[in-house]
Amino acid sequence: MSTLDRARRRLKAHPLALDAALAAGVLLCMVVGSFVDTQGEDGVSWGIRTPDPLSLVLIVVGAGALVARRRAPLTVLAITGTASLVESVTGDPRAPVAMSAVVALYTVAAATDRATTWRVGLVTMGVLTGAAMLAGPLPWYAQENLAIIAWTGIGATAGDSVRSRRAAVQAIRDRAERAERTREEEARRRVAEERLRIARDLHDVVAHHIALVNVQAGVAAHVMDKRPDQAKEALAHVREASRSALNELRATVGLLRQSGDPEAPTEPAPGLDRLEELVGTFRSAGLHVEVARADQGAALPAAVDLAAFRVIQEALTNVQKHAGTEAKAEVSVVRVGPNIEITVLDDGRPGDLAGQDGGGGHGLLGMRERVSAIAGTLTTGPRYGGGFRVHAILPVRSRTAVRSETA
Incomplete structure (x- = not known):
């Protein structure tokens, strides 16, 4: 097993730790992005712009909510969406608080069905974009406002793709399990049929020959004193019947041997x-x-x-x-x-x-x-x-x- 596989298994075994690490990474990206000015004369400048305290609070709230994204995806989306809405209307709209809402929307799309993804995704995209264009301090055509449409669409699409892939993999596993169960049931049915067939053969062999032995033994006991010659003949029949019974029992039980056993019987069945x-x-x-x-x-x-x-x-x-x-x-x-x-x-x-x-x-x-x-x-x-x-x-x-x- 490779190091990557071991790490993946550990993360799956501790989903809360993975979500906490993801929340910390999103928090770091949003904090760094809030200090970067993309409108500077030199292109990208560091330390020129300082975000409002309200923006920093909303960033922390949005990132912190992501820790519970698996347990309550819709609730987390509501919290991060509200933080993004407040940021776009009252705070500095250039602070990337919407990143937490995009991650929450991805989680909803990955955890629910496609119809829910469409409804929630369109509502989130419409509310955040409409609020930023109509009530925000920036012009409606500002790239920050248009970016909300792109990023929310990417989050919903990526989550739906992950959900579809998981469903396809689960369907393949279910089919494999059903096929395995079908093979096991067929094997059990064949074993039961073979046991029944062998039981019938054993009954036929034993019942026939034991009945003959019983009759001849009774005849021998009856004539033993008066007609010893006839008793000897009856005992000879008993011996012959018992020998035939043993031979047929050996042939029938031989069917239970392994196919490679050299002692397996080759005599054809009686007809x-x-x-x-x-x-x-x-x-x-x-x-x-x-x-x-x-x-x-x-x-x-x-x-x-x-x-x-x-x-x-x-x-x-x-x-x-x-x-x-x-x-x-x-x-x-x-x-x-x-x-x-x-x-x-x-x-x-x-x-x-x-x-x-x-x-x-x-x-x-x-x-x-x-x-x-x-x-x-x-x-x-x-x-x-x-x-x-x-x-x-x-x-x-x-x-x-x-x-x-x-x-």
Whole structure:
């Protein structure tokens, strides 16, 4: 930081001291100017003219009022203007008392708006100039009288320019602050969306595999004594389900790693190409699942493919949790125009399926959020005569692309 910058900061931190220094400088200039005779034979003479005592008093009053120019600019202008008016009418009109009024007018213009500057500036200029021309001892066309117009105009213009510059700088700062706040809000929104997405993935992974582990562990405990071979098979399924859960949890949590972490997962997200594998895990847990596909095996966008997989996974997990392994589930994947429709039906008892909405879990909520994120629709509810139905419509292509193709 340079010496000039440090001095500027100190002056800004003590505005009263700065105003006192300014008042002292104006006082010195007015006192010196009152002793200078510009009408001498040699041009400028020193000590030839001595100002009236009243002029010296008015000079001190005008300069002293400038100390309070920031706190009460209009009041200070009234005091300095009155002193200048008295000087121009009764005193020596060549004493530069009007300098204090010019500084006060500059302060008013810098501290108020442009309309106030125009009104106050014109009144000050008109009163001081008119009084000097009409009631002063000098001729109306004297240069001292004409100088009042010039100096008051300069003071008002300079103050208005400073005020305009300050307003422009403040506007730039406000825009920068708003832009910074907007960036921070956008960053917070993206973080919240990413946290919600990761929470949905964690819920889908944990709910699916833990439900399988729970069922298979129950089967193993039930047949451990009578049918140890079947118990070993159930425990093998438990081990496989837990291994799959750990792998998917590792892949999901890996998204939280830094981008430069070499251990970040590179395996693609699951999709409908792993539907048979997914259904196989439920079948191995004892749930009877039938699959019907009429999607022509078309490639889907990654977000749509993942959403379809997760909807089926969560729906079948709910069937197993709420309807038991004795229920039967049907999964259909159908391509209808620009959309792909996912339907999961089961024949569980109505009392068993009521918990899907009222159990306080996040399964159906997570499905709705996931489907809504890709502009799809999800409908869920009990079936007539028992069971539950989950139906999702996922847009494969945007509506704009469809309209362009049909045009």
